[in-house]
Amino acid sequence: MTTHARRIAVATCRDAWRADEDAPLLAEALAAAGIDAVEEIWDDPAVDWAAYDMVVIRSTWDYALRRDEFVAWADRVAAATELRNPAALVRWNTDKRYLAELAADGVPVAPTEFLLPGGSVTEPAALADRLTEVVGRTSGFVVKPTVSAGSKDTVRYAALDEDPGGLATAAAQAAELLGADRPVMVQPYLAAVDTEGETGLVFLGGRFSHAFRKGPLLEVGGGPVTELYALEAISPRTATEAQRDVAERVLAAARARTGVQELYARVDLLPDEDGTPVLLELELTEPSFFLSTDAGAAARAAGAIVAALDA
Structure with a gap:
């Protein structure tokens, strides 16, 4: 009886091929865990997705103008191998109208x-x-x-x-x-963006991993962001009990809505005028984890992927 080294594809896009700061840290942690991780362009027709034990969506940041194509790709990959996060989450999470559903479920959401x-x-x-x-x-x-x-x-x-x-x-x-x-x-535009900044809470394998602060991105009169992504000012942050409670409620509501357990999630929160954490965005498709903000984050991300492979 022989075994093969487990191989996963890390789905990215052409413009993000070397722009994802998480990629080298995650690749190193996966290699240490005995996983061969290969970067693949999500819309490259030559890729044989079935050749991989799992496909993990990471920096597929160019899908916004081709969402239908991207969702169809996710369905095809899911039919060929394990896709994480699953296609059902991709379909639900790539249109931010999910915020209205979460608000209807009683989750504190920024007015939208x-x-x-x-x-x-x-x-x-x-x-x-x-x-x-x-x-x-x-x-x-x-x-x-x-x-x-x-x-x-x-x-x-x-x-x-x-x-x-x-x-x-x-x-x-x-x-x-x-x-x-x-x-x-x-x-x-909540004033706390310019003072406290956003708090991103990262969950890996269903468990809270780490948090970070994101500084203000947009200037008044700055015009629309036309590049692949806006440059962000990121620093470590310790999440409060209230923030973790809201994040857990957000994820519980998302799981109830979709019937799917996520491999990874990022919950972006901001305090409202009363100081209550409210949801700005739930990232279940291609979020940056900002692994460099926590010394153990890359190992936890790799561990979550290994546990999903084992399951």
Whole structure:
């Protein structure tokens, strides 16, 4: 009886081939665990996904304009071998309208308004009125597509009292996205982004691993992010009990919604005006883990993958 060395594919995209800072740390930890990890481009038709014991989605950051193609790819890979996270999570998590479902489940979510293509409000003039209704005149806000990665096509606007002209720009952005058949989301810009920053909580193998702080990404009037991803200011952080409690509630709700246990997750939180942690985003598809912010994180990520292979 013979055994073969276990091989996994780490799915990435062409522009992220060497941009994923987690990749070398994860590869080293997997090698130490006896796993041969090979980077593969997710949309490369020459890749034989069935040749791998598992495919782990990592830096597939260019899928936003091709979500249907990406979801179909996930289904094909899942039919050929183990895919993590599973295709059901990919389908659910790659459109941020999942936030409305989690809010309906009682999870504390940052206030979010969704605008849909083909709806009654799609023209710039009507969108300007709708945006004023949604965000008021005293709060800064963010407009972005519901399918995006790395803050791409995301714009921060000042409060309308401070910059009335920004309303026309925001309405034009929303109209352009809707005209391209891309649903739009509008969120208030919570002041804590600029002071406390976001807290990202990383879960590996269903267990909390580590947390990090993400500094503010967007400047007022900075225009949409057009690169593959926005550069981020990341530093270590210790998660509070309240943050961990909210993150656990988020994941429990996601598991109940999808019926699927995730291999990895990242829960991005921010305090609201009362200091209560609220969900900005749940990353179950291609999140950076920022492994360098915790000395044991890479080993835990590799251990979670090994445990999934063993299962």
